[in-house]
Amino acid sequence: MEKERWKDEVLSSLNRIKKAEPKTDLFDLVWEVSQEEKLQPKTIPMPIIRFAAACLLLLMSVNTYVVVKQINTPATVQSEATADGYTNLISNLNLYEE
């Protein structure tokens, strides 16, 4: 019985326990860390930079290809059209031939 009473005493030894107060400067360190994080420059992750660079390169390549193709093709296309359009219309330009 005495043992059980003793155990009850031990188990109730935390009754009416008061809150312990932390050191007054505890929050100062947290505040410092939060300010340090604000001052640090934000960095963009490398995979995102690589992806953006790859997209840009692809876009420039496609544009360059289209422009080069455009420059190289116009003359031959035009002369062929004239020839196809008017070949059979006029075969002899000499109107006064005897």
Next chain:
Amino acid sequence: MYCTRVYNTALGFLQNASDAEEITQDIFVKIYQSADSFQSKSKISTWVYKITVNNCLDRLRKRDAKRNIGSDIDSIPIEDHHIEGFDHPGVQLENKENARLLFEVIDQLPINQRTAFTLSLVEGLPRQEVAEIMEISLKGIESLLQRAKQNLRKELEKHFPDRRK
């Protein structure tokens, strides 16, 4: 407002004032960094306590791992689990000795029982809130507390003062 609560919870788990201060700072830095992720599904206090409990348990696991490197915990004699008695600054003077012993035996409890006991009886939280923090039912908490008290009484048997036998 939460600083004292977090500090006292950490003190109850870690039973060491400097560890409790260190972890309180870590916890508030984490709260500051993850404030955006708070989804208002629970009360702010519940969220803060969850972060506190998880961090304290991680620290305890690391401490236990360091203590038991190279040995199976079940093979270590009970006396070797002993940690130096902890004097909680908020305990009434007449209860200091008993409280020191109680903290020693709390240290032997399984993690879930220890968590439920610390939050309910050391921190003084309502059982419903403890259930929300631990994400189990109210009945689950009652069961954990009952088993914790049984285990504590069993452990206290070994510490009953010889002169009283």
